[in-house]
Amino acid sequence: MKIIVCLKQVPKNDSILRINDAGSWIQDRDLTYEINESDAYALEAALQLKEKHGGEVIALSLGPARVQSVIKEALARGADRGLHLEDTAFDQLDAFGAAATIAAAAEGDGFDLLLTGLQSDDHGYAQTGVIAAELLGLPHATIVMDLQTEDGGIKVKRELEAGFFQWVTMPVPAVFTIQSGINTLRYATLKGIMAAKKKEIKKLDAAALGLDAATLAPKQQIKRVYFPQKSKQTQMIEGTAAAAAATLVEKLKNEARVF
Secondary structure: OEEEEEOOEEEOOOOOOOEOOOOOOEOOOOOOEEEOHHHHHHHHHHHHHHHHHOOEEEEEEEOOHHHHHHHHHHHHHOOOEEEEEOOHHHOOOOHHHHHHHHHHHHHHHOOOEEEEEOOOOOOOOOOHHHHHHHHHOOOEEEEEEEEEEEOOEEEEEEEOHHHOEEEEEEOOOEEEEEOOOOOOOOOOOHHHHHHHOOOOEEEEOHHHHOOOHHHHOOOOOOOOOOOOOOOOOOOOOOOOHHHHHHHHHHHHHHOOOOO
16 A cells, blocks of 8 residues: 655744744744644554555655655655655745645655645645645545555544544545544654665655646635734623623624624
């Protein structure tokens, strides 16, 4: 089984966030980075499938030179090789552009399963894996909690609302977005770190993937990022208990819009 795992590099949770001078996003010069949490669980799921059934795990990451660190970490944990999608044309991608880039790379390499995390810790769109599946014309499932091979296909457990779960059997190739916490993450061993130095990391740019500017043009843009202004306002409601209750309900409904 050949499995491609998408790994996004995101700022660490304890990073101090500062808005850049343009007010368009977070400045990155002071940030430290790590593998996106749900992507790490997707990698572990892929490694466990490989250990049970054999095959190959490919770690794919999109971004500047610094994202090679997450690819190398995946190789040290047990992935077989890496794909690094790097091009200045990828700098301002939205979810659709990222999905198109990933889909092109995955289709060019070939795979049985394409795994992504459920969502990223920075943007949190939860769209990239689903859009990639649609662009590839493949079946997909989201919020996956478990994966099991079954008669040439794959059986997945999906998390639903209110504590319910759903088992779905699907053909391969397929695309899945993985929920955090579905397994126990492994750490890179010294042996794994040494072995990772000999593993291939292949670089691909927009031209190699056959992507043009029109495909990569953002379908959505972040216009401004800002910290919400903190303010307090207290309003006293007077009158009888019945009148005050009626006024409070009206304000909660029409002003606060909590119900």
